[in-house]
Amino acid sequence: MASLEDILVKKHLKRTKARIMILKVLEKSLPLTAGEVYELVRGKDTRLSLSTVYRNCEALAEKGLLYRSTTMSDGLTRYEYAHDTPVYYAICLSCHRIFPVDVDLEKGYRQHMDEEYGFEVAEPKVEIYGYCRECRASGKAEEHKGKMELL
Known part of the structure; x- marks a missing residue:
């Protein structure tokens, strides 16, 4: 199985710390909102902002590494790791x-x-x-x- 860094390179994305942390969190979780992802990763890097997490989730979804869904009646977009x-x-x-x-x-x-x-x-x-x-x-x-x- 390819590492997350290799997957990012294959999709022509920079291997940033934020993207790797986001992928690690979502790889083993249920679908989460950008805010929920932010809460889980900000302890590892306090310099990350919610907008950075959101932009990276969107970039990863655009490249097919994450799926977007709007489950539930709250209408919030949730992201999940694109498993095989x-x-x-x-x-x-x-x-x-x-x-x-x-x-x-x-x-x-x-x-x-x-x-x-x-x-x-x-x-x-x-x-x-x-x-x-x-x-x-x-x-x-x-x-x-x-x-x-x-x-």
Whole structure:
């Protein structure tokens, strides 16, 4: 497996300390906002600013090293490391917890999407929204559903 420095060079990006720290954080985490990434890396380099982290996340996403997603209803962009195999997520509508799930898309889904809808799949992303075990057990899920019915 290539080092993060080698991956940056291959993508024609400078090997900066900020980019390497961002990739290291996201390589082993769930999708995070630029602010969350900033909180995790600023302890290692107090000279980094939130805008530097955001710009670097965007540059890494443009080169395909990170994926951007706007999961959840908060509309915030989250970044995740572009692993070789897609990672799918379940997202709790009550507590907003995100966790990876092991689900498979049906075989031939790419061809089906193209034939049925004229849609060429570039990046499969699955996000399943619902309520986690803890929120259901504590009653928070029902409380959240009640609030949503009022809207």
